[in-house]
Amino acid sequence: MAESFDSAMATLGRQPVDLLVIDLDGFEDHGDLSAAASLVRTRMGNPVLILCPYSKTSWLPELMTAGPLTYRVSPILSSEMQQAVSHALTEPLDAAANAQQQLLDKEKELRDLLAVQRNVQRALTGMDELPLMASQVCVALCTFPGVRHAALFHMKERGNLALEAQESRNHLDIAHLLGRTDQLLQLPVHEAFPPLLSVGTGELVLMDAPEKAGDPMLAMGLHDHGVRTILSLPLRSEAGGPVLGAVSLMFDRLIHPSREQFSCFGSLAQFISFGLAMSELKHQNDALAGQLTQITTTDALTGAVNRRHGEAQLDNEIRRARRYGIPLGVIAFDIDNFRSVNDIYGYPCGDKALRTVAMTVQDRLRTSDTLVRMRGEEFLIIATHTAAIDALKLAEKLRETIANTELPGCDNVTISLGVAQAGPEEGAATLLERLDAALHRAKRAGRNCVELAMAQ
Numbered sequence: 001m002a003e004s005f006d007s008a009m010a011t012l013g014r015q016p017v018d019l020l021v022i023d024l025d026g027f028e029d030h031g032d033l034s035a036a037a038s039l040v041r042t043r044m045g046n047p048v049l050i051l052c053p054y055s056k057t058s059w060l061p062e063l064m065t066a067g068p069l070t071y072r073v074s075p076i077l078s079s080e081m082q083q084a085v086s087h088a089l090t091e092p093l094d095a096a097a098n099a100q101q102q103l104l105d106k107e108k109e110l111r112d113l114l115a116v117q118r119n120v121q122r123a124l125t126g127m128d129e130l131p132l133m134a135s136q137v138c139v140a141l142c143t144f145p146g147v148r149h150a151a152l153f154h155m156k157e158r159g160n161l162a163l164e165a166q167e168s169r170n171h172l173d174i175a176h177l178l179g180r181t182d183q184l185l186q187l188p189v190h191e192a193f194p195p196l197l198s199v200g201t202g203e204l205v206l207m208d209a210p211e212k213a214g215d216p217m218l219a220m221g222l223h224d225h226g227v228r229t230i231l232s233l234p235l236r237s238e239a240g241g242p243v244l245g246a247v248s249l250m251f252d253r254l255i256h257p258s259r260e261q262f263s264c265f266g267s268l269a270q271f272i273s274f275g276l277a278m279s280e281l282k283h284q285n286d287a288l289a290g291q292l293t294q295i296t297t298t299d300a301l302t303g304a305v306n307r308r309h310g311e312a313q314l315d316n317e318i319r320r321a322r323r324y325g326i327p328l329g330v331i332a333f334d335i336d337n338f339r340s341v342n343d344i345y346g347y348p349c350g351d352k353a354l355r356t357v358a359m360t361v362q363d364r365l366r367t368s369d370t371l372v373r374m375r376g377e378e379f380l381i382i383a384t385h386t387a388a389i390d391a392l393k394l395a396e397k398l399r400e401t402i403a404n405t406e407l408p409g410c411d412n413v414t415i416s417l418g419v420a421q422a423g424p425e426e427g428a429a430t431l432l433e434r435l436d437a438a439l440h441r442a443k444r445a446g447r448n449c450v451e452l453a454m455a456q
């Protein structure tokens with residue numbers, strides 16, 4: 001027994017040792033990992049058995065680069081320990097005797113992994129919608145021999161880890177087992193359930209018996225579905241970058257991945273991370289494009305469509321109405337004596353009044369109608385599929401509504417309106433002229449009224 005790496009090193013130097021067992025429980029930092037790797041290196045191929053707590057299984061691939069070793073995931077039963085010891089002592093002899101078979105096995109394992117990698121690659125190409133991509137990745141992961149369940153967990157905004165997709169060949173439903181599909185890091189099992197632990201620590205986790213997680217309910221749920229080993233891999237967009245999520249693979253058998261398998265699983269996780277990052281990027285780009293369209297087409301104060309976009313839309317609707325022979329109604333309106341609102345209550349109050357009027361009108365329109373802020377306190381409504389008579393009714397309803405709308409911090413206002421129906425051959429310019437004339441007549445008629453535009 002050696003209590004430290006130094007004393008182990010000294011003992012190894014003093015006397016021949018048949019089997020070196022390194023129990024990693026209690027070792028934490030990177031210095032400990034380097035010291036353990038030095039011990040493995042000193043053995044120069046002589047038997048080494050590593051007992052590795054499941055929370056530290058990410059150390060295994062690194063230790064494997066220092067020299068050949070066998071390992072078990074701890075905590076471990078004494079019967080299991082005995083088997084592991086005799087296996088570790090006889091493995092080099094077995095390996096020599098069955099060298100050919102071992103090579104064939106290794107080749108098959110790697111072929112299987114490469115096939116899964118190809119399937120995952122296929123799942124990632126051409127699919128930029130995250131839910132679809134994630135579920136295809138899970139389907140691809142289930143093609144690996146022994147995998148009965150695969151799941152992809154994704155970190156959403158503000159640390160909300162969610163189950164993005166799962167594929168099951170054993171009727172296991174992780175959402176049911178965990179009792180929810182989001183805010184998973186807030187679950188009490190976040191330090192016990194491998195994929196959650198992977199996201200928390202950013203490291204791979206290998207658990208070769210569900211009960212090692214120390215959560216009886218969880219262990220029972222997994223046992224009932226024949227889960228024997230869980231391997232979970234963190235997903236990061238780049239080495240050392242933030243954790244994007246994790247994938248978990250649940251096997252119906254005991255697996256102890258070799259160094260090559262760990263490295264293949266690692267590159268599998270890199271592929272998936274890349275797909276995830278690309279799909280996130282597309283999502284962000286779409287959102288930005290949406291915001292940009294919103295900014296370039298909307299009037300910031302009132303939320304109505306701005307004049308440039310409104311005029312383009314009017315042209316489009318005129319063309320459409322002409323092509324399909326459908327009526328197009330337009331209404332121009334202007335707030336009455338708005339100057340006095342500003343003069344009496346101040347410009348900020350005038351702004352609020354403008355916004356309230358625009359929002360009130362917008363609420364009364366159909367989704368197919370468009371409210372445009374043309375200038376100052378003057379607006380245009382493009383009402384598709386609307387003849388003059390219906391546009392007149394709409395205008396009257398709006399006039400009445402605004403007159404009865406309370407405004408924040410100032411007296412009610414009224415609006416004057418001009419209404420027209422686009423002529424069969426009429427362009428936007430003459431239509432707007434006719435409307436303008438109608439609006440002026442409404443103002444001259446004493447305001448707070450509706451005037452129909454003269455026929456073309």
Ligand SMILES: Nc1nc2c(ncn2[C@@H]2O[C@H](COP(=O)(O)OP(=O)(O)OP(=O)(O)O)[C@@H](O)[C@H]2O)c(=O)[nH]1
Nearest residue numbers: 334335336337338339340342347350351376377443
């Ligand atoms: N608060 C505020 N006022 C605006 C805005 N745009 C234009 N106005 C004001 O709207 C008023 C328009 O005045 P006028 O064109 O004389 O029309 P009016 O006082 O509404 O009178 P009539 O249209 O003839 O009934 C001016 O005082 C502008 O300063 C704005 O974005 N915010």
